[in-house]
Amino acid sequence: MRNCRWNLNLATAAAAVTLSMLVGNVSSFVHPSICSTITRTHMSTGNNKKCNLFGSNDSNDSNDSNESNDNVAQTEDTSREKVMTFAYDMSLEPEYVKPTYPGTGNGLSGDSGEYDVIVIGSGMGGLSCGAISAKYGDKVLVLESHIKCGGSAHTFSRMHNGGKYSFEVGPSIFEGLDRPSLNPLRMIFDLLGEEMPVKTYTGLGYWTPTGYWRFPIGSQSKFETLLMEQAEDGPKAVEEWNALRKRLSTLGGSTTAVSLLNLRQDAGFLATTAGSLPFVLTHPDVFLDLPLTFDSLHKTVDTIVTVPFLRNFIDTMCIFCGFPAKGAMTAHMLYILERFFEESACYSVPIGGTCQLGETLQRGLEKFGGKLQLNAHVDQILVNDGRATGVRLKNGAIVTAKKAVVSNATPFDTVKMLGDLSNLPQACTDWKNELGKLPRHGAIMHLFLAIDATDLDLSHIEDPAHLVVQDWGRSLQDSQNLCSFFIPSLLDHTVCPEGKHVIHVYSSGGEPYEPWEKLTPGSDEYEAYKEERAKVLWEAVERCIPDVRDRLEFSIIGSPLAHEAFIRRDRGTYGMAWAAGKSAPQAGLLGAVLPFPFPNLKTPVDGLLRCGDSCFPGIGTPSAAASGAIAANTMNPVGKHLDMLKEASQNDPMYKFLDPGFLGGIYRPLVEGLTPSPELRVDQTVSTE
Numbered sequence: 001m002r003n004c005r006w007n008l009n010l011a012t013a014a015a016a017v018t019l020s021m022l023v024g025n026v027s028s029f030v031h032p033s034i035c036s037t038i039t040r041t042h043m044s045t046g047n048n049k050k051c052n053l054f055g056s057n058d059s060n061d062s063n064d065s066n067e068s069n070d071n072v073a074q075t076e077d078t079s080r081e082k083v084m085t086f087a088y089d090m091s092l093e094p095e096y097v098k099p100t101y102p103g104t105g106n107g108l109s110g111d112s113g114e115y116d117v118i119v120i121g122s123g124m125g126g127l128s129c130g131a132i133s134a135k136y137g138d139k140v141l142v143l144e145s146h147i148k149c150g151g152s153a154h155t156f157s158r159m160h161n162g163g164k165y166s167f168e169v170g171p172s173i174f175e176g177l178d179r180p181s182l183n184p185l186r187m188i189f190d191l192l193g194e195e196m197p198v199k200t201y202t203g204l205g206y207w208t209p210t211g212y213w214r215f216p217i218g219s220q221s222k223f224e225t226l227l228m229e230q231a232e233d234g235p236k237a238v239e240e241w242n243a244l245r246k247r248l249s250t251l252g253g254s255t256t257a258v259s260l261l262n263l264r265q266d267a268g269f270l271a272t273t274a275g276s277l278p279f280v281l282t283h284p285d286v287f288l289d290l291p292l293t294f295d296s297l298h299k300t301v302d303t304i305v306t307v308p309f310l311r312n313f314i315d316t317m318c319i320f321c322g323f324p325a326k327g328a329m330t331a332h333m334l335y336i337l338e339r340f341f342e343e344s345a346c347y348s349v350p351i352g353g354t355c356q357l358g359e360t361l362q363r364g365l366e367k368f369g370g371k372l373q374l375n376a377h378v379d380q381i382l383v384n385d386g387r388a389t390g391v392r393l394k395n396g397a398i399v400t401a402k403k404a405v406v407s408n409a410t411p412f413d414t415v416k417m418l419g420d421l422s423n424l425p426q427a428c429t430d431w432k433n434e435l436g437k438l439p440r441h442g443a444i445m446h447l448f449l450a451i452d453a454t455d456l457d458l459s460h461i462e463d464p465a466h467l468v469v470q471d472w473g474r475s476l477q478d479s480q481n482l483c484s485f486f487i488p489s490l491l492d493h494t495v496c497p498e499g500k501h502v503i504h505v506y507s508s509g510g511e512p513y514e515p516w517e518k519l520t521p522g523s524d525e526y527e528a529y530k531e532e533r534a535k536v537l538w539e540a541v542e543r544c545i546p547d548v549r550d551r552l553e554f555s556i557i558g559s560p561l562a563h564e565a566f567i568r569r570d571r572g573t574y575g576m577a578w579a580a581g582k583s584a585p586q587a588g589l590l591g592a593v594l595p596f597p598f599p600n601l602k603t604p605v606d607g608l609l610r611c612g613d614s615c616f617p618g619i620g621t622p623s624a625a626a627s628g629a630i631a632a633n634t635m636n637p638v639g640k641h642l643d644m645l646k647e648a649s650q651n652d653p654m655y656k657f658l659d660p661g662f663l664g665g666i667y668r669p670l671v672e673g674l675t676p677s678p679e680l681r682v683d684q685t686v687s688t689e
């Protein structure tokens with residue numbers, strides 16, 4: 001779903017990673033081929049193509065003993081305490097082919113060539129990685145399978161009666177894009193010197209079983225008023241809310257001690273994050289809380305929050321990362337706790353549509369000499385003598401990479417681009433198998449509506465973004481229980497003709513894929529199933545606009561098959577779903593000492609990195625962008641990274657903390673010779689000839 005959450009406290013998580021390393025876990029960032037055997041965690045495997053269902057990786061408690069061998073069963077028992085994830089045995093299906101849809105391209109473009117860095121995919125992670133690498137001076141090529149950039153954040157348009165209607169296929173809620181902020185995506189825009197005009201709004205509408213209410217962002221007092229008005233026990237809710245904020249305040253405070261842009265995965269981090277030392281020294285308790293940062297938020301919430309309204313609110317804030325509080329990394333909530341209640345906090349609507357996120361990054365990429373090739377599907381990552389040396393495109397062209405190949409595709413899609421690894425160390429095969437079988441979220445149902453706004457009275461709502469919950473007793477991951485709708489045209493009049501509105505309604509990422517893959521698009525059965533599964537989406541909008549069907553210009557239902565084809569993510573998954581609580585497979589040594597719920601962005605194949613929302617710090621546009629920045633930093637010497645941080649710190653007073661200053665200078669000579677790490681050095685490159 002969406003994200004404010006995304007605005008999770010990425011920075012806090014960053015601080016925690018940093019701090020954890022400062023405490024001596026430097027080795028956690030060493031090459032995963034060394035680490036992979038150390039951190040192997042239990043992976044669920046299943047028969048044939050489906051495996052564990054309920055909480056297949058659930059670290060937490062007991063209630064996931066209810067296993068089944070059918071992912072679809074997750075629609076049958078969706079009680080609130082369940083942790084829903086889906087799983088497939090990818091190793092048995094290496095040839096799985098995505099459906100293709102008109103309007104997404106045939107992927108046959110792209111020429112041969114030689115670059116320093118090839119990035120596969122132009123999502124927020126890929127474009128951020130590409131643009132920052134180009135700024136570092138690398139010759140960069142970003143290859144995108146689709147005819148549009150932006151990945152999940154692209155938009156599509158339809159002409160209707162001579163008018164153009166544009167819809168986002170994915171994200172809609174963004175905090176911290178209107179001004180210099182701690183949102184890594186905004187930091188990257190500023191680093192690239194690119195602007196993205198937005199309009200702002202200050203609330204999120206909630207349509208719940210007990211009626212409509214509004215979460216007011218940017219005001220602690222207004223939030224307390226909401227708790228007093230809506231919570232079962234108002235004063236207690238306020239007290240518990242403040243107790244939760246207090247409990248997490250030290251970790252939250254670390255957001256301004258170090259940013260995600262300071263991170264890199266080698267010894268150079270000692271220099272780039274050295275600026276956080278004063279915070280660490282004045283807040284020694286941050287060390288005690290380190291494990292908490294990556295652990296499941298529910299462990300803290302359960303000890304403090306009892307009022308149902310507040311527990312529900314917290315779960316909805318977390319669900320943007322895919323899980324409710326149970327399963328969500330605590331860091332996801334830290335940003336919200338710290339920043340969403342500051343007076344300047346607000347949400348943004350990019351003028352021109354969500355595609356502006358990608359287009360802004362694309363401008364940054366091209367400004368520094370990088371190239372984006374659309375409609376260029378990568379069929380295979382070429383590995384030579386254990387090193388990724390380039391890619392083979394769907395049209396057969398071979399493009400070589402001197403320094404690295406970075407995959408912005410999901411882990412499930414990435415492993416399928418790697419051919420036979422049998423002549424490589426066992427660690428590579430283990431990595432491929434474990435990543436391919438990681439539990440993931442389900443797919444998403446969409447309903448795109450264009451309506452006539454004549455005499456439409458929307459004075460009962462204030463905001464374009466809304467959440468709809470049918471039943472608080474059911475899982476918020478249940479795609480028939482939680483959905484969102486977004487009306488960008490309330491603020492952005494460029495997305496449809498005057499006097500009309502566009503509305504994007506979408507389910508949570510828990511729609512099972514199996515029933516869909518058995519159906520043929522266009523068949524009566526398929527159309528009927530679309531209507532059936534989209535009914536809840538129609539009803540959601542009808543709560544706000546009762547006569548929406550009478551106003552219809554046109555409607556489009558997007559099934560998981562279409563979703564998959566448009567965003568090129570295996571089975572249309574919302575993302576990797578490793579519930580926080582214990583370390584993910586391939587998490588590196590950090591995962592051996594802390595419950596680090598992400599596989600490393602480094603891989604056992606030299607010169608192959610990953611970025612995107614399956615990497616730390618997770619799902620959401622800010623997180624995905626941050627992972628791209630971390631990958632770019634990791635590929636470059638620490639000196640260049642320090643220079644970039646210094647430059648970034650001068651973009652705005654609030655970015656001052658990015659520059660580690662003289663403390664960074666102390667560490668620099670100690671670590672300079674160790675960066676980038678050996679497997680990413682250009683002199684390691686082997687010719688593909």
Ligand SMILES: Cc1cc2nc3c(=O)[nH]c(=O)nc-3n(C[C@H](O)[C@H](O)[C@H](O)COP(=O)(O)OP(=O)(O)OC[C@H]3O[C@@H](n4cnc5c(N)ncnc54)[C@H](O)[C@@H]3O)c2cc1C
Binds near residue numbers: 125574622624
């Ligand atoms: C419906 C929905 C709503 C959301 N709401 C929000 C929100 O409100 N706020 C928010 O911040 N986040 C939201 N998110 C999450 C956010 O959009 C994603 O986490 C983020 O955009 C993912 O970025 P990424 O870098 O992982 O790449 P992706 O977006 O997954 O992009 C990867 C790219 O790689 C390309 N690719 C894949 N394989 C190949 C190949 N073989 N060759 C070439 N190219 C390839 C794909 O075509 C794609 O363009 C939402 C997501 C969805 C789906």
